[in-house]
Amino acid sequence: MSNKTIPVASLGFPRIGRHRELKFALEGFWSGKISEPELLETAAKLRAENWALQQQKGITHIPSNDFSLYDHVLDTAVMVGAIPSVYAWTGGEVSLSTYFAMARGSQSEGHAGCGHGHEGHAHHGQGVPALEMTKWFDTNYHYMVPEVSEDQHFALTSQKPVDHFLEAKALGIHTRPVILGPVTFLKLAKARGAAFKPLDLLARLLPVYEELLRRLHAAGADWVQVDEPVAALDLSEGERHALTVSYQALSKAAPDLKILVATYFGGLEDNLEAVTALPVAGLHIDLVRAPGELEPVLKALPAESVLSLGVIDGRNIWRADLAAIIGKLEAAIATRGAASFQIAPSCSLLHVPVDLELETGLDADLKSWLSFATQKLGELATLGRAFGEGKATVTAELEAATKVIAERASSPKVTDVAVRSRIATIGEADRKRTSAFAERQKVQSQAIALPLFPTTTIGSFPQTPEVRKARSAHSKGALTDAQYESFLQKETEATIRWQEEIGLDVLVHGEFERNDMVQYFGEQLSGFAFTQHAWVQSYGSRYVRPPIIFGDVSRPKPMTVRWWEYSQSLTEKPVKGMLTGPVTILNWSFVRDDIARSVTCRQIALAIRDEVNDLEAAGAKMIQIDEAALREGLPLRHRDWQDYLGWAVESFRICSSGVEDRTQVHTHMCYSEFNQIIDAIAAMDADVISIETSRSKMELLDAFRTYKYPNQIGPGVYDIHSPRVPAVGEMVDLLALARQRLDDRQLWINPDCGLKTRKWEEVRPALVNMVAAAAELRRAV
Ligand code: GLN
Ligand code: ZN
Numbered sequence: 001m002s003n004k005t006i007p008v009a010s011l012g013f014p015r016i017g018r019h020r021e022l023k024f025a026l027e028g029f030w031s032g033k034i035s036e037p038e039l040l041e042t043a044a045k046l047r048a049e050n051w052a053l054q055q056q057k058g059i060t061h062i063p064s065n066d067f068s069l070y071d072h073v074l075d076t077a078v079m080v081g082a083i084p085s086v087y088a089w090t091g092g093e094v095s096l097s098t099y100f101a102m103a104r105g106s107q108s109e110g111h112a113g114c115g116h117g118h119e120g121h122a123h124h125g126q127g128v129p130a131l132e133m134t135k136w137f138d139t140n141y142h143y144m145v146p147e148v149s150e151d152q153h154f155a156l157t158s159q160k161p162v163d164h165f166l167e168a169k170a171l172g173i174h175t176r177p178v179i180l181g182p183v184t185f186l187k188l189a190k191a192r193g194a195a196f197k198p199l200d201l202l203a204r205l206l207p208v209y210e211e212l213l214r215r216l217h218a219a220g221a222d223w224v225q226v227d228e229p230v231a232a233l234d235l236s237e238g239e240r241h242a243l244t245v246s247y248q249a250l251s252k253a254a255p256d257l258k259i260l261v262a263t264y265f266g267g268l269e270d271n272l273e274a275v276t277a278l279p280v281a282g283l284h285i286d287l288v289r290a291p292g293e294l295e296p297v298l299k300a301l302p303a304e305s306v307l308s309l310g311v312i313d314g315r316n317i318w319r320a321d322l323a324a325i326i327g328k329l330e331a332a333i334a335t336r337g338a339a340s341f342q343i344a345p346s347c348s349l350l351h352v353p354v355d356l357e358l359e360t361g362l363d364a365d366l367k368s369w370l371s372f373a374t375q376k377l378g379e380l381a382t383l384g385r386a387f388g389e390g391k392a393t394v395t396a397e398l399e400a401a402t403k404v405i406a407e408r409a410s411s412p413k414v415t416d417v418a419v420r421s422r423i424a425t426i427g428e429a430d431r432k433r434t435s436a437f438a439e440r441q442k443v444q445s446q447a448i449a450l451p452l453f454p455t456t457t458i459g460s461f462p463q464t465p466e467v468r469k470a471r472s473a474h475s476k477g478a479l480t481d482a483q484y485e486s487f488l489q490k491e492t493e494a495t496i497r498w499q500e501e502i503g504l505d506v507l508v509h510g511e512f513e514r515n516d517m518v519q520y521f522g523e524q525l526s527g528f529a530f531t532q533h534a535w536v537q538s539y540g541s542r543y544v545r546p547p548i549i550f551g552d553v554s555r556p557k558p559m560t561v562r563w564w565e566y567s568q569s570l571t572e573k574p575v576k577g578m579l580t581g582p583v584t585i586l587n588w589s590f591v592r593d594d595i596a597r598s599v600t601c602r603q604i605a606l607a608i609r610d611e612v613n614d615l616e617a618a619g620a621k622m623i624q625i626d627e628a629a630l631r632e633g634l635p636l637r638h639r640d641w642q643d644y645l646g647w648a649v650e651s652f653r654i655c656s657s658g659v660e661d662r663t664q665v666h667t668h669m670c671y672s673e674f675n676q677i678i679d680a681i682a683a684m685d686a687d688v689i690s691i692e693t694s695r696s697k698m699e700l701l702d703a704f705r706t707y708k709y710p711n712q713i714g715p716g717v718y719d720i721h722s723p724r725v726p727a728v729g730e731m732v733d734l735l736a737l738a739r740q741r742l743d744d745r746q747l748w749i750n751p752d753c754g755l756k757t758r759k760w761e762e763v764r765p766a767l768v769n770m771v772a773a774a775a776e777l778r779r780a781v
Contacts, residue, residue: 006338008384009061009308011225011262012348013050014373015068016537017332018355020047026069030104036096043069047164051173053374058381063225064168064175066160066348069096070103070540073143073188074131076180078102079609080208081155084192086128094157102542103144105130132190133539137229137265138636139315139351140546140588141263142539143333146189147228150196154208168221173692177216178348179277181228181261181347182209182250183242202242209246210253217254225260225284225677226250231275232266232286234638247278260284260308264347266636267293267317276300284308288315288346291328298332308338309432310346311383312376316591317352317534317548319371322394322401326386333387343383349373352543353534366550369408409594416526416552423602430609431653433661433685437711440661440687447662448574449619452781453749454736456506456714458668458690459578459624460514460754461495462763467512488513488546489566496570498764503771506622507575509567511756517580517626518588520546520559525607527553528589547589549600555607558614565618577615577623582608582651587629598647605654612665613658624666625655625686631671646679652684664688670753672696674703682709690714692752694726698737705741713742716752717773718766723758725765731773744781749774 016022025042028034047067048339054062068075078099083089087726095108107126128626132145161177168175182205189198216224228243235243251259258281267290268275273771276283276297285297287310294309301307333341355374359367371379382397391398408414433440474484495510514520521530528547535543568575582604591597608625615623630652635644656665667686672693681689693700693715701715715738717731731749738747749770755763 001236005060005388006384007060007332007342008058008380009176009225009284009342009344009635010054010059010349010377010380011227011264011310011314012063012066012350014350014352014354014537015046015050015066016354016543017046017049018358019533020535020543022069023541023543023641030100031726032597036506039069039096042065043067044167047167048171051171051175052167055173057374057377058384059377060384061167061176061223061225061342061344063178063348064164065177065179066350067164070099071142071144072180073136073146073185074099074103076185077131077146077189079156079158079160079212080185080205081157082146082148082152082189083157084131084149089594091155092157101128102131102342108156135632137232138633139265139564140536140538140544141351143188146185146198147191147192147660148186148189148198148201150194152204153204154201156208156211156215156354159215161212165216165219165221165722174220174222176223176225176260177221178225178227178262179209179212181226181230182206182246183239184230186235187230187239199239199242202246206246206249209250213250213253213257213259220449221257223258223260223281225262226280227262227264228275229263229265230259231263231268231271232289233636237272240271243271243274243278247280251279256376258282258306260306260342262308264289264310266290268297269637270551272296272300276302276305280305282306282308282342284310284342285342286310286346288313294328296334298336302441303336306342308342308344310344312345313377313593314347314349314376315351316593317370317372317377318593319369319401319404321405322379322382322386323398325383326391326398329387334375338387341387343380343387345376345380346760349376350414351536352376353531355533358533359531362529363412363413365407368404368547369445369550370548372534380505396537414551414594416554417605419603422606423599426602426606426654426765431650433657433659433665435661437685437687440664441712443661444664444687448664450505451774451778452744453747453774453777454505455749455771456576456690457499457508457750457767458670458752458754459508459511459576459626461508461510461512462754462758462760463512463756464760467491468748471515475490480590490602492563492567493570496567496575500571500573502764502768504767505573507567507571507573509563509575510753511578513563514678517628518585519545521580521585521608522547522549522589524557524559525553525555525604527551527603544588549586549589549591551592552602553600553607556609559611561611561614561618564615564620568619574621577620579608579611579615579623579625579655581625581627581630581667582655583633583648584627584629585653587633598651601647601651602654605651608655609658616659616663621662622664622666623656623659624668625652626668627652628668628670630669631677641676645677649680649683652686656684656686666690668753669765672700672701678703678707678709682707682711686711688714688748690716690748690750692716693738694734694752695717698734698741701738701741710746712748714748714750717749717768718751720751720753720755720758721726726764726769728769728772731770732776735773735777749777 029039036556133142186198189277209487260282262284353372356372470487473479491512499507538544586601666688717734
């Protein structure tokens with residue numbers, strides 16, 4: 001390679017299509033509307049478009065095999081033959097129906113989840129269950145968790161990376177295949193049955209990878225990108241050793257095939273020595289998340305190795321300061337020579353929307369500050385030209401970027417002085433309820449008459465097709481505001497009536513007016529913007545459009561008070577105010593890169609605090625602040641946990657501490673792993689917390705018992721992820737398990753999560769049974 005050029009790579013491109021073509025093809029196929037060949041044709045077309053686009057934009061290392069019909073981890077599991085026996089695979093090529101059975105279960109009811117598309121794992125009805133699903137590192141992308149058994153036999157069952165390489169080649173595009181590395185694959189896998197570590201199977205897995213590399217080489221590949229994001233995690237000595245062993249083996253498999261080990265989502269830190277010593281041709285590092293690692297990596301990296309510089313943010317949507325990036329890289333590139341480097345995004349562009357040009361409704365200034373996947377290709381190419389042909393060839397591009405960055409920094413749309421000064425005045429008293437829980441509990445039990453084992457629900461009631469239809473008609477203008485409003489009122493009233501009728505103790509309004517638990521609030525807050533087409537894959541065919549937080553956040557006016565007042569006017573029973581918490585709003589949005597996340601979180605907290613106070617002033621005795629995403633926001637490195645939990649808890653306390661002792665603050669968290677964060681949960685000091693427990697047999701309450709958690713808890717007794725109606729006896733049994741671990745006075749009775757994804761036919765009998773279970777319990781004490 002001449003010294004005049006520097007290769008430019010993209011580590012992966014969104015698969016979903018500019019117009020969500022993949023989603024529609026998949027759903028069409030699942031519902032029998034299109035055939036398998038039609039689905040595959042759409043997929044091939046999307047790949048061809050992505051390759052052509054990247055080529056046209058000037059990317060020289062264009063990825064292949066970054067495409068997946070559902071999930072790249074699932075693809076890898078299938079490719080190496082890690083197919084659990086329930087899927088009745090008998091060897092040979094894996095059919096699409098087996099593939100989708102692993103993804104969605106067969107006789108599928110799909111992943112109902114908590115209805116937000118961010119739920120931590122999959123759930124299933126009858127039939128063959130899907131693999132579990134969980135978050136891909138600290139992103140909002142979910143992968144299917146591979147399952148391996150102690151006697152696991154691996155075999156190369158699919159040639160997908162080779163096929164896609166050849167497919168591109170036939171189109172005249174030479175690609176760099178991407179595969180998921182063996183150590184990351186096993187680290188993400190789950191051991192089935194006996195207690196063993198999936199990583200113990202490494203020696204059996206490596207030959208499959210070796211075979212794959214040989215085939216890629218035979219097909220004409222010169223580079224292969226092997227993703228090992230585990231290098232950004234806290235690794236044990238054994239795991240680090242596994243990386244060494246793997247690449248010693250893989251580098252010998254096809255000696256002329258150059259391996260680029262791609263690390264991302266964080267710095268290498270204590271793994272740096274091991275990773276830079278891997279016997280491979282190239283290493284990719286994430287210089288957006290770990291800008292300080294350029295020097296130490298360069299120092300450690302052998303002279304002949306290529307370093308891929310991840311400098312364009314693959315996780316966020318802001319335009320890059322190209323001149324600043326050049327300034328940071330210039331010296332190193334001059335010293336080592338351009339041929340020793342590649343310019344790249346920090347990670348795959350999978351996590352950003354496809355194309356900013358589709359947005360026609362965005363504020364023009366805001367739009368000029370943004371860069372989606374397609375625009376990021378352009379930024380990469382500009383950097384490539386700057387280092388190849390010289391900065392002078394891209395003066396206009398650099399100046400344009402610099403100008404926009406400066407405009408954004410000084411824009412009055414970004415900074416709100418009132419918010420800034422308010423943040424600065426937050427004091428100890430703003431983060432603390434007036435009295436301790438024991439005292440509050442006394443006041444609250446006088447203010448609100450509740451029986452032992454009070455029953456309630458988590459907030460939402462079924463979002464029926466009628467509700468969705470009305471919402472979409474309203475947004476299209478086919479329903480007037482007044483018509484929509486009266487429709488929502490009718491739904492709400494019917495739901496309040498029904499809750500009274502079956503004897504629930506604490507009611508909710510049902511959340512019919514909400515499109516989504518984050519969007520609904522974001523749309524009413526200053527500092528947030530919403531897109532029309534900026535979809536990002538959450539899992540499979542489920543995509544989300546995260547809000548963009550671009551400026552200081554504040555609440556111009558009350559958001560939910562009206563709905564609470566209306567609902568409470570219909571009943572004597574207490575109705576809970578219902579809000580989404582600051583940490584969840586933050587974690588499910590694209591955030592600013594010009595101020596710390598913790599600062600934005602505190603700003604949102606103040607906005608929610610205003611809402612909480614207004615609800616109290618309107619007469620609400622109970623206010624629930626959901627923090628569904630608090631746990632999933634945990635940083636990848638344990639060392640960073642305390643810092644995150646510190647400001648996350650503080651933010652929750654900011655919004656919950658403006659009320660009187662008599663006001664009962666609830667929170668809800670739909671997950672079931674609290675062991676490592678129980679201190680933080682206790683520090684939130686919510687009067688009542690509802691959590692997901694029905695599928696874990698109340699075992700997670702052990703963490704609360706061991707901790708001697710003093711406040712009240714509603715452990716979910718009804719798995720809302722399944723259409724199954726739980727019997728009274730089942731819930732009584734679960735509650736008996738809960739009573740072994742908690743004091744009776746602590747216990748609330750509620751489902752695991754909101755009911756929006758369920759049908760009324762399922763919800764009605766289930767809640768009737770839940771109320772009956774509470775009655776049975778009360779009789780027994
Ligand atoms: N209040 C919300 C609901 O019931 C909570 C949802 C969630 O935690 N995911 O839908
Ligand atoms: Zn939930």
